[in-house]
Amino acid sequence: MNRDEEDRRRAFVGLLASPVVDRRRDRELFGLVRDPRHRPELVSWFRTRLGYRLVITDTAARLFRLPLGDTVIAPRRVVTPPRRILVLALLAAAAAEDAEDVTTTQDLSDRVRVLSAREDTGVSAYEPDRYAERKAFAESVRLLASTGALAPLAAGDGDQQDSWARRSDKVGATYGVQREMLLRMVDPASLAAALGQRGPTFDDDAERFTVMRRLIELPVCLYSDLTEPERAYLIRQRSRIVSWCTEMTGWTVEQRAEGLALIAAEEAHTDLAFPRMRAVDFASLLILDELYRCRDEMGVVTESDLVAAVAEVAQRHPKSITAEIATDTLRRDRALELLRALDLLRPGLRPGLWQLTPIAARYRDPEVIAVTTRIEEPAP
Amino acid sequence: MTDGDELVESAGSDPWAAHLPGQELVPAYLVSRFAAQYRAIVDVMVEAQDTSLTGMSYDDIALQLRAWVSAKTGSDVADRLMHEDAFALDARLDSLVRWSVLTRWQEPARTGEDFLRRRDRFQLTPTAARLHTFWTLELAADEDAAADLTLAPRAIHDRLREFATAIDERRFPAAASEYQQIIALHHGMAVAARSWQRSLAHALSGGPDPDKQEILWLTLQSYVGMWGEQVDIYTPAVAQVITELEPQLTESVWRACVRGALAQDASEAIVENQTQRWVRTWGALGGWFAGADGQARRLRRQLRDLVAPWARNMHILMDTGGALTRRGELLDLARAIERAPDDDTAWQMWDTAVGVFGARHLLIAAESADEHTLAWADADAAPITARFREHGHRAAVGKRTKAIDNSAGREAARRSRAAALAQRRSAEVTLRARSGTAMSEWAALTEPELQLLLEYLAIARVRGGESTRSAVTEDGRWRVTLTAPEDATTTALKAAQGQFVTRNWHFVLDPTKLAAGE
Numbered sequence: 001m002n003r004d005e006e007d008r009r010r011a012f013v014g015l016l017a018s019p020v021v022d023r024r025r026d027r028e029l030f031g032l033v034r035d036p037r038h039r040p041e042l043v044s045w046f047r048t049r050l051g052y053r054l055v056i057t058d059t060a061a062r063l064f065r066l067p068l069g070d071t072v073i074a075p076r077r078v079v080t081p082p083r084r085i086l087v088l089a090l091l092a093a094a095a096a097e098d099a100e101d102v103t104t105t106q107d108l109s110d111r112v113r114v115l116s117a118r119e120d121t122g123v124s125a126y127e128p129d130r131y132a133e134r135k136a137f138a139e140s141v142r143l144l145a146s147t148g149a150l151a152p153l154a155a156g157d158g159d160q161q162d163s164w165a166r167r168s169d170k171v172g173a174t175y176g177v178q179r180e181m182l183l184r185m186v187d188p189a190s191l192a193a194a195l196g197q198r199g200p201t202f203d204d205d206a207e208r209f210t211v212m213r214r215l216i217e218l219p220v221c222l223y224s225d226l227t228e229p230e231r232a233y234l235i236r237q238r239s240r241i242v243s244w245c246t247e248m249t250g251w252t253v254e255q256r257a258e259g260l261a262l263i264a265a266e267e268a269h270t271d272l273a274f275p276r277m278r279a280v281d282f283a284s285l286l287i288l289d290e291l292y293r294c295r296d297e298m299g300v301v302t303e304s305d306l307v308a309a310v311a312e313v314a315q316r317h318p319k320s321i322t323a324e325i326a327t328d329t330l331r332r333d334r335a336l337e338l339l340r341a342l343d344l345l346r347p348g349l350r351p352g353l354w355q356l357t358p359i360a361a362r363y364r365d366p367e368v369i370a371v372t373t374r375i376e377e378p379a380p
Numbered sequence: 381m382t383d384g385d386e387l388v389e390s391a392g393s394d395p396w397a398a399h400l401p402g403q404e405l406v407p408a409y410l411v412s413r414f415a416a417q418y419r420a421i422v423d424v425m426v427e428a429q430d431t432s433l434t435g436m437s438y439d440d441i442a443l444q445l446r447a448w449v450s451a452k453t454g455s456d457v458a459d460r461l462m463h464e465d466a467f468a469l470d471a472r473l474d475s476l477v478r479w480s481v482l483t484r485w486q487e488p489a490r491t492g493e494d495f496l497r498r499r500d501r502f503q504l505t506p507t508a509a510r511l512h513t514f515w516t517l518e519l520a521a522d523e524d525a526a527a528d529l530t531l532a533p534r535a536i537h538d539r540l541r542e543f544a545t546a547i548d549e550r551r552f553p554a555a556a557s558e559y560q561q562i563i564a565l566h567h568g569m570a571v572a573a574r575s576w577q578r579s580l581a582h583a584l585s586g587g588p589d590p591d592k593q594e595i596l597w598l599t600l601q602s603y604v605g606m607w608g609e610q611v612d613i614y615t616p617a618v619a620q621v622i623t624e625l626e627p628q629l630t631e632s633v634w635r636a637c638v639r640g641a642l643a644q645d646a647s648e649a650i651v652e653n654q655t656q657r658w659v660r661t662w663g664a665l666g667g668w669f670a671g672a673d674g675q676a677r678r679l680r681r682q683l684r685d686l687v688a689p690w691a692r693n694m695h696i697l698m699d700t701g702g703a704l705t706r707r708g709e710l711l712d713l714a715r716a717i718e719r720a721p722d723d724d725t726a727w728q729m730w731d732t733a734v735g736v737f738g739a740r741h742l743l744i745a746a747e748s749a750d751e752h753t754l755a756w757a758d759a760d761a762a763p764i765t766a767r768f769r770e771h772g773h774r775a776a777v778g779k780r781t782k783a784i785d786n787s788a789g790r791e792a793a794r795r796s797r798a799a800a801l802a803q804r805r806s807a808e809v810t811l812r813a814r815s816g817t818a819m820s821e822w823a824a825l826t827e828p829e830l831q832l833l834l835e836y837l838a839i840a841r842v843r844g845g846e847s848t849r850s851a852v853t854e855d856g857r858w859r860v861t862l863t864a865p866e867d868a869t870t871t872a873l874k875a876a877q878g879q880f881v882t883r884n885w886h887f888v889l890d891p892t893k894l895a896a897g898e
Contacts, residue, residue: 016739065735074731075740083717083726090714094707122715147736183706186733191709194733195716217739238752252745255752256759263749264741271738275766282768289766320768342742361756362746366766 008038012045012248013269015054016216019063020148020181033061049244050216051209053187057180060148064184067193068206073213078272078341081139087123088140091115093149093185096177102153105141105164105172112137134165138172149182150175207233215245215253215262219343220359222259234260258358274342277371279322284335285366286313288344291356292364299356300348306332319370405479406507410515417472422481422512424448425504435503437487442469473502481508532569533614533676536562536665540621547628553640560641563661570664573675611676618669626666634658803828808858808889811836815889818865819882824874833873836860836889837882852892861888 011032015021023030032038034056046052046063053064065072095111096103109128116126127133138161144150153174154160164172192198203209207230214221223231234241238260242253245262251269254261267273275281290309291301310332314321325331339345344363348355394402409418424444428436436444450458461467476482487499504512539562546555579599638654639646668675713733720726731737746762807828814822825833840851840860850861863886871884 018738019736063735065737067732070732072732072735074728074735074737077724077727080723080727083720083723086726086730087714087718090710090717094710094714097705097707121711123711123718147734186706186709186713187735188709190733190735191713194729195712219740219742242750251741252749254745254749257753257755262741263745264743267743269739270741270743272740273743275764277767277769279768282766285764285766317768319770322771342740358756359742361759362742362762363764364761366764369765369767370770371767372770 004037006250007032007035008041009248009250011035011038011042013250015042015046015061015063016249017269017271019065020146021061022148022151022178023059024151030061045248048205049208049212051203051205051213055184059178060181062148062181062184064187064190066187067190067198068203068209068213070193070196070198072190072193073210073217075218075271076341076343078337082136084133084136085140085143088112088126088137089143091121091123091126092137092141092144093147093182096144096149096182097179099177101177101179102174103150103177104174105138105161106170108141108175109134109137109172129168131165134168138162138165141173141175145175147181147185149178149185151178208237211241212244215241215260216249220259220261220357222358224258254362256358261359272338272341274338275366279320279325280334280338282317282320283310283313283325283331284338285363286317286368287331287335288339288356288360288363289366291345291354292360295356299358299360301354301356303352303354306336306354310335317368317370406481406505406511408479409476409481412475414472417467418476418481420445420449421469421472421476422504422508423516425482425502426509426512426516429504429509435483435485435501438469438473438498438500438502441473441502445469473500477502480505532565533610533618533669536565536569536669537614537618537621539565540618540625544621544625547625547633547637552633552636556637556641559637559658562665563658566661566665566668569668615669615674615676618665619674622666622670629662631655804832807832811887812889812891814887816887818871818884818886819873820869820871820884822871822873824876825880827876830873830875830877830880834880837862837885857892859890859892861890862886863888 011029014026014029015033018026018029021030021033033042033054039056043054043056046054051066051068053066055062055064065074091112092108095108095115099107099111109126112126113128115121116123126137128137141150142161145152153176160170160173164170189198210230211221211226211234214225221234223234226234238255242255242260245251245253249262249264251265252263254263264270267276275285287306287309290312291305294305294309295301307328310328314328314331321331325334336345340347343357344360346355346357347353397403409415409422412418421441424441425436427448428440428444446458446462449461453461473482473484477484481504482502483505484500484502487501489499539558543555543558543562546552546558576599579595582595634655635651638651638658642651642654713729717726717729720729742762744762744764747760751759807826810826810829811832836853836858839853840849840862846864848861848863850859852859865884865886869884870881873880873882
């Protein structure tokens with residue numbers, strides 16, 4: 001493989017992991033994406049294989065994950081913060097349109113207060129005098145920055161946001177308003193899809209897009225999740241699809257009877273690396289192993305199996321338990337979050353039942369290794 | 381076919397019309413229901429003005445009109461349109477005459493034949509001709525006119541220098557000729573600038589749309605292509621000439637110039653009139669080029685400031701469907717998210733709309749990943765290790781370590797030592813009381829007494845062969861002397877713990893000098 005191909009893969013994988021690439025913050029990746037040797041191929045690859053649009057401007061690159069029908073294929077969120085943050089982020093974006101080129105958290109907060117108080121805005125009023133609201137607002141500004149609409153001008157804005165939420169006399173973090181990205185934050189087609197205003201759309205390439213998106217965006221693409229035409233397409237074109245994936249990512253496609261999974265080469269290439277050396281990951285892995293042992297032939301386990309597995313881990317590896325997962329309930333909830341996010345476990349057909357997906361089998365019988373922590377002594 | 385309902389006739393009169401110019405019917409042909417027909421006629425008439433100075437006859441009009449419509453639409457369509465049932469040329473011409481678009485007169489009849497044919501001739505009125513020329517003038521025509529002015533600032537500069545020289549040398553006719561060229565150039569620039577200003581004002585007002593962007597782009601191109609840079613280069617030079625020349629241009633000099641341009645016998649009124657116009661133009665030139673904030677530079681700045689935002693907006697407009705604000709959409713989404721049934725749905729809407737998330741994948745491939753006929757459960761598991769950090773007891777976590785407090789123990793030890801010493805002292809006293817006796821005579825011993833006695837026996841143990849042994853205690857206070865009994869008898873000393881069997885020693889305990897000295 002030559003250097004160009006390697007660079008193109010890095011650009012592609014980088015865009016998958018972070019669809020907004022700011023020229024200033026991520027100079028190297030931006031350079032790769034914008035490089036005239038890679039740019040046309042990236043744009044056409046995203047368009048023809050995934051139905052996405054890659055827009056590259058002077059200051060940023062943005063991958064638009066356009067909806068298919070009215071959905072976007074996205075991995076399940078691990079934790080779902082309250083939606084108030086989303087509402088405030090959108091209000092802040094609307095307010096940022098009128099703001100100066102350089103703005104602050106406090107400035108945006110003032111503008112949002114005015115905006116949300118207007119009757120025609122139609123959302124519940126923002127009350128910056130309450131700590132909970134300020135905290136949510138600080139969070140929402142950070143979320144907005146992640147879309148590239150705001151660019152933090154100083155490092156360590158997170159700390160400033162936190163102190164801003166606590167103290168009303170601070171200005172908070174400073175941001176440059178990226179007007180192009182702000183206007184492009186929401187694609188019209190995506191917006192219509194999100195609001196359910198999109199009429200029926202027909203795409204000749206819908207099968208290819210669905211299959212490729214499931215492979216490229218999700219932990220696993222199972223035949224059983226596909227519609228009949230999609231499944232037929234995947235079976236017919238399996239080797240081509242596998243070679244496409246390998247061509248652009250350089251990763252391994254694990255092909256099994258139940259489906260395909262694209263296995264990332266490095267932890268940085270996925271938004272949720274598993275298993276990391278964290279107590280939650282360890283517990284989840286062993287709970288999964290326990291569940292795998294007591295599944296029935298359909299891969300179904302009951303809630304009591306789950307409870308037993310949760311208790312078993314604590315009993316067998318008491319030294320692995322941290323305060324974060326100290327109780328059975330905490331342990332169960334955190335493990336469920338993680339396993340469901342990784343699509344290893346899904347809710348069963350009836351309440352009280354859980355369905356293991358076929359990829360759970362790749363995690364059976366993990367080798368358990370204890371790492372002794374050493375207390376670091378200060379150097380003399 | 382009547383034209384009675386073509387226009388809404390106003391009833392009553394407007395009081396304003398008594399004082400100010402009122403209703404004008406010339407443009408009626410543009411707003412009539414049959415405007416297409418009228419405009420075609422007027423188009424033909426305007427075209428004919430280039431070749432005919434004496435108007436057109438009815439037959440000429442009919443002929444030319446057919447040719448004109450055929451050229452635009454094709455002969456089949458033209459035949460249908462010009463058919464008598466659909467088109468009454470007579471009535472149309474009558475209306476045009478009534479609206480003062482056409483004037484009609486009759487040729488005199490010279491022959492008998494003339495009496496049989498229509499002798500009407502038609503000509504456009506001056507107002508109608510101007511209106512229609514203006515109306516059909518394309519926007520690009522302004523730009524074409526402006527294109528002739530590529531070097532206008534430079535030309536103005538050159539002419540101004542010549543003008544100044546001529547004034548200096550009192551060659552007024554020559555000065556007048558130079559100045560007339562300046563006037564023409566200035567007029568051309570003014571017209572071009574006016575068209576640019578018009579385009580800018582239109583493009584910058586209201587909400588932008590792709591058409592406006594197109595106009596703006598054309599304007600910028602023509603401006604930059606024509607005399608954008610020239611303004612910067614020649615403005616200081618022009619301004620300098622203007623400043624130098626200003627004091628010389630008195631009323632009489634202007635008049636002399638004007639007279640130099642006119643015929644000898646020109647009337648005073650004409651000279652006066654022209655002088656005023658020339659002075660006005662001079663003032664306008666000053667306003668354009670002199671001073672740091674001259675109009676020419678200001679226009680240039682205005683256009684330059686437009687380039688960057690324009691380029692930016694052009695991209696965005698293409699992508700965003702012509703909107704430069706997304707506020708409405710963002711608020712729509714905010715409202716929808718706030719009303720979502722639960723947080724999961726809300727986040728799903730956000731992801732669908734914004735689509736900013738990272739892809740998620742599993743890590744660590746299993747062996748022979750391409751065996752696609754094998755189920756995951758039958759294939760090799762991925763070589764996953766479950767690592768965890770050992771966590772030990774956490775009892776001391778968060779507490780400050782304290783120094784051990786031994787004071788109570790030390791106090792207890794001190795007390796016990798004192799008690800032991802007191803017991804020993806009292807035992808010494810009681811044993812001293814038994815000094816000089818044989819042990820068989822002794823009464824029962826207390827525990828401290830026994831302990832002390834054992835200690836003394838250990839010190840003064842009699843070795844083999846000796847009958848008496850004497851030794852001093854370790855603290856040097858007592859001399860113990862034991863003398864073995866002659867009959868080698870033993871005795872049993874009674875104590876609290878039991879009996880102590882030993883030889884029947886003769887026990888002497890004497891204080892030493894040290895003890896005596898205390």
